[in-house]
Amino acid sequence: MLFTHRGLSGPAMLQISSYWQPGDHLEIDLMPGKDAFEALCQARRATPKRRLSTWLSEHYPKRLAQSLVEWQGDDGVLAERSNASLEAWADFLNRFRIKPAGTEGWRTAEVTMGGVCVDAISSKTFEVQGLPQLRFIGEVLDVTGELGGYNFQWAWASAVACGQSV
Ligand SMILES: Cc1cc2nc3c(=O)[nH]c(=O)nc-3n(C[C@H](O)[C@H](O)[C@H](O)COP(=O)(O)OP(=O)(O)OC[C@H]3O[C@@H](n4cnc5c(N)ncnc54)[C@H](O)[C@@H]3O)c2cc1C
Structure with missing residues (x-):
């Protein structure tokens, strides 16, 4: 899956578009195979002084990590994060929800x-x-x-x- 300047793209999105209906929400696991809450708690224990945005940029490209922080409207030092805050972040990462405005239509359709x-x-x-x-x-x-x-x-x-x- 790719984040582009026009929206989400890449083979995964192309495949999903065969099933997507206008108005449908998508729920995307941005940490597949990982329990984000576990990973965040582990990071808080191991590197309490690290900022959330720094931790994110170890898992995602830097600009995506910055955008995630902007979308979630929450950053700060890991040690200062409550369990509830980490749970909210984990939910955001393991169940990233979006409602696409549309598809690219015929312009880029492949089938x-x-x-x-x-x-x-x-x-x-x-x-x-x-x-x-x-x-x-x-x-x-x-x-x-x-x-x-x-x-x-x-x-x-x-x-x-x-x-x-x-
Ligand atoms: C950008 C893109 C990427 C793709 N990538 C893949 C891929 O990676 N893997 C994959 O499996 N599939 C891919 N596809 C889908 C695949 O190309 C098509 O499913 C496949 O080519 C269909 O073959 P077809 O012969 O049935 O139809 P077409 O290839 O559409 O052939 C129909 C032909 O009929 C001609 N024609 C139309 N009307 C008339 C007429 N009135 N008189 C005479 N001729 C006419 C057209 O000009 C065309 O040459 C892709 C499609 C696109 C657009």
Whole structure:
């Protein structure tokens, strides 16, 4: 996942956008596999004089760490943080919540959702039932692949199957 000047990007966001509906919130774990509260308590014990923003910049790029502090509106020396304050920070980091304003739309889209319904399409020849002269393959069908080459795979595999049956 990338933070860009236009918003969130990168493969994870591209994949999620296939499921996201306008108005949906996203909850992102900014410390995957780590209990942020545990990590913060451990840091408070080990390095009590360190500022929260310094601790954050050890885990994230400096500018992101600065932004996190601005968004949360809370910084200061670790030793002075109460458990409640660290819990609030941990919740913020392990369950970072955003409500996207929208997607980039067609400008950067890589695959379409929807298309010709597959119910009436033969999965062997890609003919339309009852209209064998008419065939649909690839992107135009209502098939959406996960990220990782599956849309190319679908386009090529359906083309080969269709072509071999002609
Ligand atoms: C920026 C981008 C990045 C992508 N990256 C990936 C990736 O990394 N991995 C992956 O799996 N998929 C990726 N995709 C998706 C993948 O490219 C498509 O799913 C795949 O190319 C679909 O193949 P297709 O042959 O079904 O359709 P298309 O590739 O769209 O081919 C349709 C062709 O029909 C032509 N055409 C349209 N109308 C007419 C007409 N009236 N008369 C004659 N010709 C017409 C078009 O010009 C086009 O050449 C990406 C897509 C984009 C846009």
